[in-house]
Amino acid sequence: MDRISHIFRSFYAIRNLSNKEGLPTNAVFGFASMLRKLIRQYQPDYIAVIFDGSEPTFRHETFQDYKANRTEMPDDLAVQLPYIRKLCEALNLPILEMERYEADDIIGTFAKKADQEGLQTVIVSNDKDMFQLVTERIKVLHQSKEDILFDSAKVKDFFGVLPSQVVDVLGLTGDTVDNIPGAPGIGEKGARDLISRFGSLDNLLANCEQVERKTYRESLQKHREQILQSKELVTIDTRVPLQINWSELQARAADISRLRDLFTGLGFQSMLKEYESEGPKVESPPxxxxxxxxxxxxxxxxxxxxxxxxxxxxxxxxxxxxxxxxxxxxxxxxxxxxxxxxxxxxxxxxxxxxxxxxxxxxxxxxxxxxxxxxxxxxxxxxxxxxxxxxxxxxxxxxxxxxxxxxxxxxxxxxxxxxxxxxxxxxxxxxxxxxxxxxxxxxxxxxxxxxxxxxxxxxxxxxxxxGIRVDPAVLVQMSAEFEKQIQVLT
Missing domain, CATH: 3.30.420.10 (Ribonuclease H-like superfamily/Ribonuclease H)
Known part of the structure; x- marks a missing residue:
C-alpha cells in the first residue's frame, strides 16, 4: 500500500476537520477510513504500508532536477504525518521504508518477490507508474468513487499498452509532477500510439526516421539521451536490498487499546465504536x-x-x-x-x-x-x-x-x-x-x-x-500412451 498517494487524496477530499484542540485530522481520518474499508473487503494474508524515506533517492543522484518543482507539503498535512504512523502501528500494520529508495521501489521489490513465490498481490495505489508491475499474479487497485482492480487486460484498455510497455510510454511523456522531461512535444496519446506501433522504446528510437509526424521525429532524434534517462527514472527498481520475511507481514488484528487512545485524542469516536463492535466477543474458557x-x-x-x-x-x-x-x-x-x-x-x-x-x-x-x-x-x-x-x-x-x-x-x-x-x-x-x-x-x-x-x-x-476402476483398461491406456510418447520424442 502506497501511503503518500492516499494521504494526499484524503487531505484534499475531506476539509475542515480537526479535534477539540484544533489539530487538523482530515488526512488521518480519510486514511483510517480507507484502511478499514480495504482490510474488511480484501482480508489479506499479508499487508504492509510503504513510507518514503526522508533523504534524497538514487534518482536525485542520477538527475539533480528530479522532483525539483514540487511544492512544500502544506503545514496542515505535515502536522498529521506522525499520527498516520501511530495509526498504522495501532492497526498492527507493518511499516516498510528505506533511505535512498522510494515507496514505489519497495512495493515493486516485494510484489516481484511475492510473484516469484506464487502469491497473489494487490498494490493499492492510484499512481499509473504501478501499471508496469502488473503480471498474472500482481494487480493494482485504484481507489476512487468506484474501486478498479487492474490486471493486464484492464491496463491495456485503460492505458493503451501492455504493462511491459508502460515504462516506454512514461519515458516519452515524462512526468511534470516529478520533473521528468521525457520527449518534448510528444503527449500521452502520441506516446501510446508510437509504442503500440513500434513495440518498444528501443525499437522506436532505432527506427525514428520512419515516424511520419515531423515534430515527433525531430524530438526523438534530438533528445534520445534525455528520453532514455527519463525511462530510467520512471522504471521502478525491484531489487531494493530489504530482507523479505513474510511472517512479519502477516495480517493481524488491531490493537484496540492503542487504537482507543489514538482515536479518543483525535475525536474519532464513531470509528472507534465500529472497531470495538467488530472485535471478537470471546468468552472465558470453560x-x-x-x-x-x-x-x-x-x-x-x-x-x-x-x-x-x-x-x-x-x-x-x-x-x-x-x-x-x-x-x-x-x-x-x-x-x-x-x-x-x-x-x-x-x-x-x-x-x-x-x-x-x-x-x-x-x-x-x-x-x-x-x-x-x-x-x-x-x-x-x-x-x-x-x-x-x-x-x-x-x-x-x-x-x-x-x-x-x-x-x-x-x-x-x-x-x-x-x-x-x-x-x-x-x-x-x-x-x-x-x-x-x-x-x-x-x-x-x-x-x-x-x-x-x-x-x-x-x-x-x-x-x-472410492472410485471403481478397471485395471485392465488402465494397463491398455498406459501402453497406448507409451507408444504416443515414443512417436513424439
Whole structure:
C-alpha cells in the first residue's frame, strides 16, 4: 500500500476537520477510513504500508532536477504525518521504508518477490507508474468513487499498452509532477500510439526516421539521451536490498487499546465504536473435566443433549482421514468442557456413537469432511453439524491458500495452538465467534447452509466409497500412451 498517494487524496477530499484542540485530522481520518474499508473487503494474508524515506533517492543522484518543482507539503498535512504512523502501528500494520529508495521501489521489490513465490498481490495505489508491475499474479487497485482492480487486460484498455510497455510510454511523456522531461512535444496519446506501433522504446528510437509526424521525429532524434534517462527514472527498481520475511507481514488484528487512545485524542469516536463492535466477543474458557469410563460417557452425552451448541475438537494422527487414527477428543458447551478421549484412553469413538449420530445435538467443528470419513470407517454417521469453521473461513476468504486449524487460528486469533485438546476445543469456539459475524456481513449464510455444508458430506461419502476402476483398461491406456510418447520424442 502506497501511503503518500492516499494521504494526499484524503487531505484534499475531506476539509475542515480537526479535534477539540484544533489539530487538523482530515488526512488521518480519510486514511483510517480507507484502511478499514480495504482490510474488511480484501482480508489479506499479508499487508504492509510503504513510507518514503526522508533523504534524497538514487534518482536525485542520477538527475539533480528530479522532483525539483514540487511544492512544500502544506503545514496542515505535515502536522498529521506522525499520527498516520501511530495509526498504522495501532492497526498492527507493518511499516516498510528505506533511505535512498522510494515507496514505489519497495512495493515493486516485494510484489516481484511475492510473484516469484506464487502469491497473489494487490498494490493499492492510484499512481499509473504501478501499471508496469502488473503480471498474472500482481494487480493494482485504484481507489476512487468506484474501486478498479487492474490486471493486464484492464491496463491495456485503460492505458493503451501492455504493462511491459508502460515504462516506454512514461519515458516519452515524462512526468511534470516529478520533473521528468521525457520527449518534448510528444503527449500521452502520441506516446501510446508510437509504442503500440513500434513495440518498444528501443525499437522506436532505432527506427525514428520512419515516424511520419515531423515534430515527433525531430524530438526523438534530438533528445534520445534525455528520453532514455527519463525511462530510467520512471522504471521502478525491484531489487531494493530489504530482507523479505513474510511472517512479519502477516495480517493481524488491531490493537484496540492503542487504537482507543489514538482515536479518543483525535475525536474519532464513531470509528472507534465500529472497531470495538467488530472485535471478537470471546468468552472465558470453560472448565474441563476428564472422562475415563463408559458410565461417564453415558452421563456426558445426556449433558451434551442439553447444550445449545457443542464445540468439538478431534485430533488425528494423519492429515488423510482414510489413513488416520483418532488421538484425542475434546468437547465443550458454553460453561463446561470435557476431555473425552486422550492418547492413553481406553475409550473409542464408538463409545460416543449416540453423540455423533444425534441430529438434535448441534455441533461445531473444524473440517467436518475429515470427521465424516473417520466416523464412516467405524460405521458411525455424523449428524447435527451446524458449523464448520474451515468452511466458514473458506467462504470469507476464498483466495487464502490454507485453511487448516493452525493457520486460521493464528490468522484470526493471533494464537498458536498447543497440543492440549482442551485448548484446541476452546480455540474452535473462539474461531466460530470470530468467523460468524464476517459470514453474516458478507451474506454468505445461505451459501454455507445450502451448498458448502451439504457438499462436505457428499465429498466425504465419495472419498469413503472410492472410485471403481478397471485395471485392465488402465494397463491398455498406459501402453497406448507409451507408444504416443515414443512417436513424439
Amino acid at each position: 472448565s474441563f473435566q476428564t472422562i475415563t469410563t463408559r458410565g461417564q460417557v453415558e452421563q456426558l452425552i445426556k449433558e451434551l443433549s442439553k447444550q445449545d451448541m457443542v464445540f468439538c475438537y478431534l485430533e488425528l494422527d494423519h492429515e488423510e482421514p482414510m489413513l488416520a487414527r483418532p488421538l484425542s477428543l475434546a468437547l465443550a458447551g458454553q460453561q463446561t468442557g470435557w476431555i473425552a478421549r486422550s492418547n492413553d484412553s481406553s475409550l473409542t469413538l464408538t463409545d460416543f456413537r449416540s453423540f455423533w449420530e444425534d441430529p438434535k445435538i448441534p455441533k461445531v467443528l473444524h473440517n467436518s469432511k475429515a470427521v465424516h470419513v473417520l466416523l464412516a470407517r467405524e460405521g458411525i454417521p455424523l449428524r447435527g453439524v451446524e458449523w464448520d469453521t474451515m468452511l466458514m473461513s473458506y467462504l470469507i476468504q476464498p483466495n487464502r491458500s490454507n485453511h487448516n486449524f493452525e493457520e486460521i487460528t493464528f490468522a484470526r486469533l493471533e494464537k498458536t495452538p498447543t497440543a492440549a485438546p482442551d485448548q484446541r476445543c476452546v480455540l474452535t469456539r473462539d474461531l466460530f465467534a470470530t468467523l460468524l459475524p464476517g459470514l453474516k456481513e458478507l451474506k454468505l449464510e445461505k451459501v454455507y447452509r445450502e451448498i458448502e455444508l451439504p457438499l462436505a458430506e457428499v465429498l466425504a461419502t465419495m472419498e469413503w466409497n
